Every structure is written in C-alpha cells, then in structure tokens.
Amino acid sequence: MEDDNPPNHLHNQTQITHPKNKKQNTQSQTLSQITNPISNTSVLGLVLLAHTFTYDLTNFPESLLLEIISRLPLKSIFKFKCVCKHWYIYVSKFKDVLDRFRPEVYNSHKFSVLFLSSFEEQQQSDQFKVLGVSNGLILCCLLGPLVYYVCDPVTRQWVTLPRGRDMSASTHPIFFGEGFVSRVDENNVVVGYTVVRVELLSLRTNYLSLEAFSSETGKWVDYKLPCESPIALMKRGGGPVCFNGNFHWFVYDHGMVAFDPNKEPKSCRLIQFPEDREVETEYKHDGLYRLCDECQGKLRFFEVAYDVCSFYCFSMWDMKDYEKGEWCSEFKVTRSDLSSSDPELNGWLMKAKFLPLSFHPFDLDIVYLRCVELACVVSYSIRNKTLDVVAKPIGVVDDLSWRVVIPFVIPKWPTPVPIPPVPKKVVKPRGAHRLRSCRIHTRF
Incomplete structure (x- = not known):
C-alpha cells in the first residue's frame, strides 16, 4: 500500500475536521485550506482563502464528496471511515471510486502479510x-x-486461531489443503468465517x-465423512476451490471431493x-x-495442452448443473487462432508453453x-x-511460485x-499443551 501521499493530480487540498465531541458528528464540520494556494479564478478558492466557514456534512453534495474521496490514498480512506460513519452510505458506489485510483496505490512491496511476523521470521x-x-x-x-x-x-488487524488436533502428542496427524470462506451480511460486512x-x-x-x-464457536471440530468411492487427495497445488460456500479438493481418478460446512448432517460427494x-496429461503432470x-458465480475448468x-x-468448460455435476464445453482454440500485439510474445505463440494461473x-x-x-x-x-x-x-524467476496464485481483491x-x-x-x-486463545491484534 502507498503511504498517505496524495495523487499527483490533486493540486489543491482541503481538510475535513471532526469535532472532539462525538455527539456533534452530524453537525457542522470545518473546512479550511491547508496547502497550496488556490487559483483566483475558482469561486470556492476565493471563499477558502478569505474565510474559515462551517458546513453541515449531511447536506454536503454527494457528487462533490465522491470527487474528494476518489482523490485520496486508499489508506487514508480506510482511516477516515473509522471517524465518519456518514460515509457508509457510499458503499454501493465505492467500486467506482476505487477504479479511479492510480495503479501505484497497490504497491505489492508494502501490501503484504509480513507485519504478522518478526524480523527474524521474515528472514526465513x-x-x-x-x-x-x-x-x-x-488466511x-x-x-x-x-x-x-x-x-x-x-x-x-489479525486473529490468531487456536491450535487444532495437530498438537496432540499421540496421533500426530498431518494436515494440508487449508480452505477459507467468510460470510457477509446484507451490508457486505464480514460476520463470520470457516477454516x-x-x-x-x-x-x-x-x-x-x-x-x-x-469463528462462531472458536473451536476445531473433527469429521470423518464416508465417500462413495475410494479417494486419494492430490498433494500438489493450492488449497481447495471454494464455490457456493463449499470446499472442493482435487483427488486422483475422480476430479474433486466436495464438502459443505453448513449442511447437516455433514457429508461429502465426488x-x-x-x-x-x-x-x-493430467496424470503425467499432476x-x-x-x-x-x-469466477463471477461460475465454476470453470480451463485446460492448456502440454x-x-x-x-x-x-x-474451457463451465459447470451447468452443480448438483448433477454436469459440465458444458465453452470453446476449444487452436494455436493458429491466437494473436498478440506484443511482438516478442507473438513470435512465440506457435511454440511457447503456457501454464494457467487464475x-x-x-x-x-x-x-x-x-x-x-x-x-x-x-x-x-x-x-x-x-x-x-x-x-x-x-x-530471480526461480524464487517465484508459479503453481499457486491466489487473487486478492481489495x-x-x-x-x-x-x-x-x-x-x-x-x-x-500436567505437561499437556494449553489451548491458545483467540485475540484480535492491530499493528501499524
């Protein structure tokens, strides 16, 4: 994430200050000029240069407020949200605001989860x-x-989950294929999640x-669910595919084994x-x-010829009937159909190898x-x-994991x-491990 530096096209800045008394949040707000001089041709600029005035934020034109918000760094917006509940009404239109941010706002060097670890852990x-x-x-x-x-x-902000059965001194099970799905309310606010x-x-x-x-119970629960046929989970690749609130793990021979955490009684299906x-090719290259x-409410299967x-x-195929497990072929493309505006890539189209990522x-x-x-x-x-x-x-290209790509949408x-x-x-x-409690943490 970028620091709180405004985009280059924001030449003139104003500051919305909020009264210390929370009861006055919906009343008058103070706007004042804080940086660069404003052009004398601007009526608003002349007013700001001459006076400090008050304005009721609830009567502030929505279009003008969106213009101001769209020019702020994303990190600032997330901070201001904490002190101005009035801005919640613009949630439905916030995608238009985010679409106007500069690409450099999403700086991958600063946008990471390394804040969870110590300096020593980051070296590994x-x-x-x-x-x-x-x-x-x-997750x-x-x-x-x-x-x-x-x-x-x-x-x-983060929450540390308690330890599960892997802490047991007697069984020592090996777990993998972790999946994560959260639930939102009518206001698109996350209210819970399942791991x-x-x-x-x-x-x-x-x-x-x-x-x-x-997250509702704060506990890990064990399940041993019968399958209609013997299965062997694939070890390589990422976590499960999440679709319709269900988790899907790749298995040999069959395709996927699905599990619905919200369905009772608990079961799985192939x-x-x-x-x-x-x-x-699937068997040979795992x-x-x-x-x-x-993708956008569709379960898709995309294949590249080795x-x-x-x-x-x-x-490519789309899942047409999830309950019946029926797929429908959408297209098949030959190499002679492909083209590229990039000269170097275009020269490799007939002989390059491609790996699907996301x-x-x-x-x-x-x-x-x-x-x-x-x-x-x-x-x-x-x-x-x-x-x-x-x-x-x-x-170094070798340092990148090309097999697993997890898209993140802000x-x-x-x-x-x-x-x-x-x-x-x-x-x-005595001597048994203690269960770690869940606490929420914030680090800036």
Missing part, C-alpha cells in the same frame, strides 16, 4: 504461507510450529478426514471433471496444465497464464483470442475481523 522466506482469501480477509500460516492467522492486510483442512493419508480411503474451525479433457476455480503439437491449445476476478473474458519461455504473466481474452503481457517478474469498504469466542479452559494433565 519459506516460513510464511498465504492459504486463501475471502471478502478482503486472508495464512506460520510454519514450525504451525500457527494460523486470519488478517486484514489493509487495516493490519477447513484435510488430513493427509498415504493410502486410498473410503472417507474424507478433516477439521473445521468456526464431482467428476469434464470427460473430454486430456486425462493423460494437474499442472489445468485450472479449476470460481504438447505444442496438439490440435487444440486452450479448452481467472480474472471481475471479467469472465480474461484468464491469466504464465508464459514459460518469456517468464512473464500474460492475459488471454476469450472473446478476441488475443494474449497480452501484463506482468514481468522482479528479481474490498469496497474495510470490515473488522470477527473475533471468535474463547473456549472454556479444560483441566488437562
């Missing part, structure tokens, strides 16, 4: 891992010992073993991938050339891929069949991280 780059995102919140973990956090990287992780088993089993944590996909994820000599290069979170027409030979991220337009270079790596408005209740302490034998 493999210690921190982002596991999932949902409605502006991030991440610190490895060795394993600690989970739910945080808001913008407000820098789920599955147990890694060495053999095929007729059941799915998992743990689920709910969902097949499209039958006409490249099954051989799913590296496929992408299955949610062999550059394959007739079709890109293929769907665009807002645009059903865009898929992001990695071009292996050029070591860059490209966008593919489904409608126009064109590819464009959108990002080139900074630093929310329209900041929301506090829900605090789980602290479970009642249970007296344990």
Whole structure:
C-alpha cells in the first residue's frame, strides 16, 4: 500500500475536521485550506482563502464528496471511515471510486502479510504461507510450529486461531489443503468465517478426514465423512476451490471431493471433471496444465495442452448443473487462432508453453497464464483470442511460485475481523499443551 501521499493530480487540498465531541458528528464540520494556494479564478478558492466557514456534512453534495474521496490514498480512506460513519452510505458506489485510483496505490512491496511476523521470521522466506482469501480477509500460516492467522492486510488487524488436533502428542496427524470462506451480511460486512483442512493419508480411503474451525464457536471440530468411492487427495497445488460456500479438493481418478460446512448432517460427494479433457496429461503432470476455480458465480475448468503439437491449445468448460455435476464445453482454440500485439510474445505463440494461473476476478473474458519461455504473466481474452503481457517478474524467476496464485481483491469498504469466542479452559494433565486463545491484534 502507498503511504498517505496524495495523487499527483490533486493540486489543491482541503481538510475535513471532526469535532472532539462525538455527539456533534452530524453537525457542522470545518473546512479550511491547508496547502497550496488556490487559483483566483475558482469561486470556492476565493471563499477558502478569505474565510474559515462551517458546513453541515449531511447536506454536503454527494457528487462533490465522491470527487474528494476518489482523490485520496486508499489508506487514508480506510482511516477516515473509522471517524465518519456518514460515509457508509457510499458503499454501493465505492467500486467506482476505487477504479479511479492510480495503479501505484497497490504497491505489492508494502501490501503484504509480513507485519504478522518478526524480523527474524521474515528472514526465513519459506516460513510464511498465504492459504486463501475471502471478502478482503486472508488466511495464512506460520510454519514450525504451525500457527494460523486470519488478517486484514489493509487495516493490519489479525486473529490468531487456536491450535487444532495437530498438537496432540499421540496421533500426530498431518494436515494440508487449508480452505477459507467468510460470510457477509446484507451490508457486505464480514460476520463470520470457516477454516477447513484435510488430513493427509498415504493410502486410498473410503472417507474424507478433516477439521473445521468456526469463528462462531472458536473451536476445531473433527469429521470423518464416508465417500462413495475410494479417494486419494492430490498433494500438489493450492488449497481447495471454494464455490457456493463449499470446499472442493482435487483427488486422483475422480476430479474433486466436495464438502459443505453448513449442511447437516455433514457429508461429502465426488464431482467428476469434464470427460473430454486430456486425462493423460493430467496424470503425467499432476494437474499442472489445468485450472479449476470460481469466477463471477461460475465454476470453470480451463485446460492448456502440454504438447505444442496438439490440435487444440486452450479448452474451457463451465459447470451447468452443480448438483448433477454436469459440465458444458465453452470453446476449444487452436494455436493458429491466437494473436498478440506484443511482438516478442507473438513470435512465440506457435511454440511457447503456457501454464494457467487464475481467472480474472471481475471479467469472465480474461484468464491469466504464465508464459514459460518469456517468464512473464500474460492475459488471454476469450472473446478476441488475443494474449497480452501484463506482468514481468522482479528479481530471480526461480524464487517465484508459479503453481499457486491466489487473487486478492481489495474490498469496497474495510470490515473488522470477527473475533471468535474463547473456549472454556479444560483441566488437562500436567505437561499437556494449553489451548491458545483467540485475540484480535492491530499493528501499524
């Protein structure tokens, strides 16, 4: 995130100050000139130069307030929200405001979860891992010992989750495939979340073993759910696919195993991938050339041909009936159909290898891929069949994880991280580990 420096196009600044008495928040507010001189041709400028006047913020023209807000750094807006509840009424239009920010506001160097760790932990780059995102919140973990956090990287608030069954001295289960989904109310404010992780088993089993944590209860709960066929979870790749509030983990042979944390009684079911996909490539490369994820309310399956000599290069299916597990083919594209306005990329189109990374979170027409030979991220337009270079790596390419990409969308408005209740302490034998309580933290 950028520091609180205004965009370059904001030549004249005004400051809205709020009275110390909270009861007067809806009354008169003071506006005064604080920096650069204002042009004499501006009527408003002449008034500000001559006087300090009062104005009722509730009568402030909405269009003018949006003009002011749209020129402020994102970090400032998130701070001002805490002192001016009146601004909540603009939530529905805040996407228009965010769309007008300069790209450099989203500075990846400062936008991170490293504030959760100490300087010593930051030196060990493999210690921190982002596991999932949902409605502006991030689930991440610190490895060795394993600690989970739910945080808001913008407000820098976070909650430390209590330890689960992995702290047991007798069983020592190995968990992976952590998933994270949050719930919002009618005002799009996060009111709760669920974290789920599955147990890694060495053999095929007729059941799915998992743990689920709910922010409403503050506890981890174990489940051992029977499956209609033996399954083996895939170890590589990211966490589960979240769709319709359900978690989906990739499994060998079948496709995905789905779990609905809100359905009673708890159960799981298998969902097949499209039958006409490249099954051989899927087995040989462990799913590296496929992408299955949610996009704008659709569950999509995108596939890239591993062999550059394959007739079709890109293929995509949409889930048409989730309950029946039915897919519908949307398109199949050959390499001769592709084009690019980038001269270097255009010269590689017939021989380059592409790895699917992510769907665009807002645009059903865009898929992001990695071009292996050029070591860059490209966008593919489904409608126009064109590819464009959108990002080139900074630093050593080998340091980047190209397999797992987790898109993060900055929310329209900041929301506090829900605090789980602290479970009642249970007296344990001497030497047993104590359950870590959940606390909310803020670091600036």
